[in-house]
């Protein structure tokens with residue numbers, strides 16, 4: 001019998017679980033016809049802010065826009081009209097393009113520093129070393145859903161008087177000692193891309209902060225710079241989150257703890273099955289909410305990837321290239337990078353989502369064991 005393909009993320013199963021609630025959130029919109037901004041978005045923002053332990057949340061049109069707006073807010077906090085290529089923002093090269101792109105987009109210069117080889121997140125020591133008189137910000141990413149070392153990063157930032165913006169695109173609900181990612185820095189940025197732990201049915205994102213004046217600024221910024229209807233105080237954007245997405249997100253937010261707990265359980269099954277293999281290091285578990293379940297493969301990673309794909313398993317490499325090596329980032333600065341290039345060669349993300357079945361996990365692990373026990 002032909003085996004069904006095991007996708008890296010199966011959204012149909014999540015929809016089956018949440019269908020009734022999603023539809024009952026969407027249905028009232030057909031009466032009000034408030035499709036942009038509106039009550040659903042306000043309700044979602046209030047509940048999301050409460051969940052994350054932040055005072056304010058603002059829905060925007062994507063995680064990328066969340067980063068761009070947040071970095072503009074950082075400039076405002078510094079009392080600068082705009083950022084320039086003299087203004088440096090320290091971040092990781094081992095992330096999705098959007099992290100570095102947002103820095104360039106607001107006119108600043110990315111400074112790429114090395115990562116910790118165990119967590120794949122920013123190495124605080126490398127951050128400290130890269131600080132110069134031009135550093136205006138640090139932009140940690142909680143990669144794969146594993147929180148970055150925010151205590152160390154915030155300590156460094158505080159001593160040096162530097163602002164921190166968190167890229168939480170992959171970490172909705174992840175926490176460190178009971179405190180959610182996104183609530184440590186001046187601003188936190190989330191993505192609601194469909195495959196994210198809290199995913200919309202289209203693009204979406206959010207910025208959170210405890211700073212009221214930045215909240216007011218961002219609220220106007222996402223809506224053409226309007227502080228009053230049809231009165232623009234400054235140049236803004238059209239990057240609002242629509243009511244339809246807010247309705248989907250409201251339905252999902254209610255269950256996010258449960259959905260994340262399922263991810264943790266499934267990750268524990270993988271850990272149990274894979275830990276004994278000497279070619280594999282399983283991901284650290286503290287605070288992890290497993291947006292991606294990513295193992296480190298010390299030998300024959302590409303062979304394993306091909307083998308799994310051949311057996312109908314959608315494993316993937318996040319990320320095969322460092323931002324610092326891409327042409328788009330040629331104006332960026334890069335510190336000496338040892339662990340980040342190695343990560344590109346060693347990481348492999350396996351299918352993991354709340355409703356993946358135990359037999360599917362076992363099938364994947366059987367194939368991995370088979371690969372390493374033979375010369376395939």
Ligand SMILES: Cc1ncc(COP(=O)(O)O)c(C=O)c1O
Pocket residue numbers: 062063064065095096098099141167169170190191192193203204205
């Ligand atoms: C780390 C990181 N930052 C930013 C983004 C951008 O989010 P979006 O796709 O919603 O624009 C993503 C999306 O995958 C991401 O993974």
